[in-house]
Structures are given as structure tokens and as C-alpha cells.
Amino acid sequence: MKVWDISQTLRPGMPLWPGEPPLAIRRLAEIGPQCPVNVGALDAPLHAGTHADAPFHYDSGGATSAECALHPYLGPCLVIDARHARGRIELQDVEWAAIAGVERVLFRTYGQFPADRWDSDFTAIAPEVIAGLRQAGVRLVGTDAPSLDPETSQTMDAHREILAGDMRILEGLVLDDVAAGRYELIALPIRILEADASPVRAILRELPR
Numbered sequence: 001m002k003v004w005d006i007s008q009t010l011r012p013g014m015p016l017w018p019g020e021p022p023l024a025i026r027r028l029a030e031i032g033p034q035c036p037v038n039v040g041a042l043d044a045p046l047h048a049g050t051h052a053d054a055p056f057h058y059d060s061g062g063a064t065s066a067e068c069a070l071h072p073y074l075g076p077c078l079v080i081d082a083r084h085a086r087g088r089i090e091l092q093d094v095e096w097a098a099i100a101g102v103e104r105v106l107f108r109t110y111g112q113f114p115a116d117r118w119d120s121d122f123t124a125i126a127p128e129v130i131a132g133l134r135q136a137g138v139r140l141v142g143t144d145a146p147s148l149d150p151e152t153s154q155t156m157d158a159h160r161e162i163l164a165g166d167m168r169i170l171e172g173l174v175l176d177d178v179a180a181g182r183y184e185l186i187a188l189p190i191r192i193l194e195a196d197a198s199p200v201r202a203i204l205r206e207l208p209r
């Protein structure tokens with residue numbers, strides 16, 4: 001069965017949201033005459049790389065990563081090619097007929113994902129699109145951009161629509177090698193106490209035919 005890894009590699013020096021402290025991997029023990037193992041520690045912002053926002057990120061009373069139910073992150077999904085969208089994915093950028101019966105939608109906005117630089121000019125998603133997806137029965141929205149809302153947003157309109165519909169979010173996906181269409185998504189958040197987001201290992205699998 002074919003599997004697509006749609007995750008970024010967490011690594012020191014990787015592009016992060018402006019102002020976030022750098023990711024570090026510390027070596028706590030190293031194989032040598034006195035030590036049989038290598039052991040490391042990870043220090044990373046919770047929104048580094050490919051991650052799932054928890055509702056607590058945009059709602060102080062919302063569920064944390066440890067509390068989130070997993071079914072939104074697991075099951076059939078539709079990858080939508082939105083490379084033509086400019087600035088924001090708007091209602092007319094989406095082929096709504098294709099969404100019917102789909103619970104998970106992943107948007108591809110990049111021709112080539114900017115793995116080695118931070119892109120402040122990423123393509124956001126209009127709140128009207130999130131509302132339309134919710135009405136169509138979608139439970140999870142994913143994107144290859146680092147956020148649903150523009151980098152400078154203070155109102156977080158798309159996130160607010162997600163909250164209104166109790167939907168879930170994946171950000172920072174890498175969809176370079178993925179054709180538009182239907183797949184099985186597996187992208188489970190880690191159970192982290194009090195976390196507003198969690199890294200995920202996001203993969204797509206061929207749907208059984």
C-alpha cells in the first residue's frame with residue numbers, strides 16, 4: 001500500500017513562526033566507553049513544523065492536545081489543489097461539489113513547500129470558506145501554510161470559524177508530492193498536558209479500492 005509522508009523534518013535551524021525561540025535537540029548521553037546509549041532531548045515550540053492546533057490555542061476554555069478526540073485526525077480525506085489561490089483561499093477557489101460527504105479537507109497552496117525559509121506571504125483561508133466547509137460536514141481542515149489566518153492577523157477569523165464549528169486544524173503539511181484527490185489521513189496529536197498544539201507525523205495512505 002502506498003504511503004505519502006506529508007510531515008516536515010523537525011530540526012535545529014528550521015523555519016519557525018516569527019519570534020519563536022529556535023528548536024534545539026540536546027545530547028544528554030552519548031555512546032562511549034562509560035555509556036551504552038545515545039539519549040537526546042527536544043526543545044521546540046509546539047507549532048514547529050507539521051502540527052495540530054488544539055482548541056485551547058484560540059479559546060482559553062478549549063480542549064488541549066491531551067484532551068482532543070482523535071477521530072478528526074484519522075480517516076478519509078480530500079486533498080484540494082489551491083495553488084491558483086492568491087493571498088487567501090476564497091469561496092470561488094473551491095470546487096464545492098467535490099466536498100460532498102468529505103469530513104477532512106487538506107489544501108495545497110505551494111508548488112514547492114519552502115522547507116528552508118520562512119514565508120510570511122503564505123496563502124491563508126477566508127473565514128467564509130471555513131463556514132462553507134463546516135456546512136458541508138467537514139470536521140478537519142489542513143493546509144501546507146503555517147496558519148489558516150494571515151501572519152499579521154489579530155482577529156484570527158478563520159480560526160474563530162473553526163471554533164464555532166468545533167472543527168480541528170492541521171498546519172505546515174508538505175503536499176509537494178501529493179496529487180489532488182482522496183486518501184486516508186493519519187495525523188495524531190501527541191497527548192501533551194496543557195498543550196495548545198502538538199507535532200504530528202502526518203501521512204496519507206491509498207484508500208482501499
Ligand SMILES: Nc1ccccc1C(=O)C[C@H](N)C(=O)O
Pocket residue numbers: 017020047053057146147148149171
Ligand atoms: N507561534 C505563534 C505566535 C504568535 C502568534 C501565532 C503563532 C502561531 O504559531 C500561529 C499558528 N501556527 C496558528 O495556529 O495559526
Ligand SMILES: [Zn+2]
Pocket residue numbers: 047051052053146147171197
Ligand atoms: Zn498552529
Ligand SMILES: [Zn+2]
Pocket residue numbers: 053146147148159169171
Ligand atoms: Zn492555527
